[in-house]
Amino acid sequence: MALHRLFIRASPRITSTETRSRAELLSSLLLCRQFVVIALVAATIFIKPAVVSILAGVALINLIAYGVSRSLWYPIGAALIIIEPLIGVPVSIATQADLHAALAGPIWLGLGPLVSSLVLRPRYTILTIVGTCVTFAVLAPLFEPQYYPILAMQFLFTMGLSALALIGSYMRERADRDLHLERAKVLHASKLASIGEMAGGIAHELNTPLGAILLTVELLEMELQDLGVKSSAVTDRLTSIGQISQRMSKIIGGLKTFAREGQETEHVETEAREWVTDALALCGQRFQASGVRVDIVGLNSPEFAAILKGNPVQLSQVIVNLLNNSFDAIRDQTDPWIRIEARCGPHSFDVVVTDSGRGIPAEHQPRLFQPFYTTKAIGKGTGLGLSISKGIMENHGGDLLYDARCPNTRFILTWPKERVSVPNTLIQTEKELA
Amino acid sequence: MSLKGLRVLVVEDDLDLLGIVSDALRRQGAIVTTARDGKEGMECVLRDPFDLVLSDVQMPRMNGVELLEFIRQRDPNIPVFFLVTGESQINEVQAVQKGAAGLIRKPFRFAALLKLLEEHLAA
Numbered sequence: 001m002a003l004h005r006l007f008i009r010a011s012p013r014i015t016s017t018e019t020r021s022r023a024e025l026l027s028s029l030l031l032c033r034q035f036v037v038i039a040l041v042a043a044t045i046f047i048k049p050a051v052v053s054i055l056a057g058v059a060l061i062n063l064i065a066y067g068v069s070r071s072l073w074y075p076i077g078a079a080l081i082i083i084e085p086l087i088g089v090p091v092s093i094a095t096q097a098d099l100h101a102a103l104a105g106p107i108w109l110g111l112g113p114l115v116s117s118l119v120l121r122p123r124y125t126i127l128t129i130v131g132t133c134v135t136f137a138v139l140a141p142l143f144e145p146q147y148y149p150i151l152a153m154q155f156l157f158t159m160g161l162s163a164l165a166l167i168g169s170y171m172r173e174r175a176d177r178d179l180h181l182e183r184a185k186v187l188h189a190s191k192l193a194s195i196g197e198m199a200g201g202i203a204h205e206l207n208t209p210l211g212a213i214l215l216t217v218e219l220l221e222m223e224l225q226d227l228g229v230k231s232s233a234v235t236d237r238l239t240s241i242g243q244i245s246q247r248m249s250k251i252i253g254g255l256k257t258f259a260r261e262g263q264e265t266e267h268v269e270t271e272a273r274e275w276v277t278d279a280l281a282l283c284g285q286r287f288q289a290s291g292v293r294v295d296i297v298g299l300n301s302p303e304f305a306a307i308l309k310g311n312p313v314q315l316s317q318v319i320v321n322l323l324n325n326s327f328d329a330i331r332d333q334t335d336p337w338i339r340i341e342a343r344c345g346p347h348s349f350d351v352v353v354t355d356s357g358r359g360i361p362a363e364h365q366p367r368l369f370q371p372f373y374t375t376k377a378i379g380k381g382t383g384l385g386l387s388i389s390k391g392i393m394e395n396h397g398g399d400l401l402y403d404a405r406c407p408n409t410r411f412i413l414t415w416p417k418e419r420v421s422v423p424n425t426l427i428q429t430e431k432e433l434a
Numbered sequence: 435m436s437l438k439g440l441r442v443l444v445v446e447d448d449l450d451l452l453g454i455v456s457d458a459l460r461r462q463g464a465i466v467t468t469a470r471d472g473k474e475g476m477e478c479v480l481r482d483p484f485d486l487v488l489s490d491v492q493m494p495r496m497n498g499v500e501l502l503e504f505i506r507q508r509d510p511n512i513p514v515f516f517l518v519t520g521e522s523q524i525n526e527v528q529a530v531q532k533g534a535a536g537l538i539r540k541p542f543r544f545a546a547l548l549k550l551l552e553e554h555l556a557a
């Protein structure tokens with residue numbers, strides 16, 4: 001059965017083994033059916049057997065086929081297959097004896113796509129519709145011209161059913177995709193939760209020995225002071241051990257933000273500075289090691305003191321997602337950089353993340369926030385980062401936007417002004433400006 | 435006010451931290467006794483009088499809160515400070531409610547610990 005493989009090749013969407021084998025089985029059976037029906041209808045033009053009973057036999061094969069397919073919609077599919085010949089019979093009785101069985105065939109064909117839509121993807125439904133059209137085209141010359149109006153009616157009836165079938169299969173596909181997305185999101189969230197829990201444990205365990213290192217450094221400094229050593233290579237090295245330990249402490253602080261301690265979804269008043277710094281503590285070091293410069297422009301400026309109600313952990317996650325995307329995109333550049341700024345406009349509060357990339361190609365832009373859409377290599381990205389980030393922003397009464405006007409790659413976390421309380425100094429500045 | 439001559443009990447199950455905190459306190463002139471968990475701490479309290487107790491919260495055998503409760507039964511006036519890791523163990527309000535004089539989060543600088551203790555002793 002080489003032909004059915006054409007059906008499979010036509011659909012790169014079919015990936016899982018189970019779906020593939022089911023689709024293969026169904027498509028080969030449907031194709032077989034088209035040929036059987038063409039043969040049967042053509043045969044009844046010349047001989048006069050009770051074709052309906054043969055059709056019922058073929059319907060039984062289909063019934064078994066759909067049973068094997070283990071579709072969720074199997075009961076409806078099966079019911080439709082059973083009534084197929086019953087619809088064919090009254091039409092047959094109404095027409096001439098020679099013709100009736102012949103006409104039953106095309107009607108039966110029309111129901112094929114309808115039934116298949118309940119178990120197959122739209123791509124397959126379109127193929128079965130095309131098959132039906134071909135069948136009509138092959139059969140039409142076999143009829144006397146006087147039967148053409150009846151044949152045309154049959155064709156229209158069939159196509160009407162097929163259109164319904166197509167809509168049905170599109171709706172089914174969309175429902176499938178939504179379900180798939182929901183499952184992936186749940187999986188992603190549970191993965192994050194377990195990573196968070198683990199990170200929390202590690203952070204917890206590391207803080208105590210880190211405390212011992214910091215205290216040792218302090219004690220050594222005091223002892224050197226007692227010995228009258230003011231400044232030397234030794235004191236400098238001690239200072240740098242202290243600084244390194246402080247940096248480790250910051251990284252641990254960032255990890256803790258993602259840990260169980262921060263898992264609660266309740267919204268608290270949080271400064272922009274807080275969650276932006278937490279995000280950077282988590283990945284800043286890795287970026288620096290790869291030569292990617294990350295700057296928070298004006299971290300101590302009043303803009304970053306803007307307070308909004310939200311979950312700092314989730315907001316940090318948005319920044320981390322953006323930073324990671326940037327990192328993957330620009331790490332191979334000669335002078336890669338990422339800049340984070342906060343802006344207070346007259347109507348909105350924005351946190352802007354810009355990197356040294358040259359922007360996102362126009363053809364990718366419409367699908368940027370679509371779940372599972374990724375240009376990264378397989379295994380590198382889930383295609384969920386931006387869609388989840390946008391979801392988080394919407395839950396926080398804001399939005400995540402891509403700025404296509406910027407010559408570099410720029411994403412903007414934006415909130416309407418009324419959701420954010422900005423420091424008095426900023427309000428004054430705006431008044432002065434006005 | 436310095437820690438000179440003050441009898442301090444330090445209870446901590448991380449021996450590196452225990453050693454270094456004790457050394458630092460001794461440098462300030464304190465008379466330091468160390469214990470590796472709440473149970474050892476309890477034995478020390480039964481044996482000797484103390485002016486100040488510094489205790490970890492999460493420890494094997496007996497935790498810091500249980501030790502604090504034991505100390506409170508014997509003497510309501512000994513100030514007890516907690517050395518805590520992370521939010522999950524105990525927060526400032528809970529610590530004070532349980533009768534602690536204060537808490538400091540790890541990792542901390544000795545100067546910060548000293549400041550906390552001196553502020554308390556001066557009050």
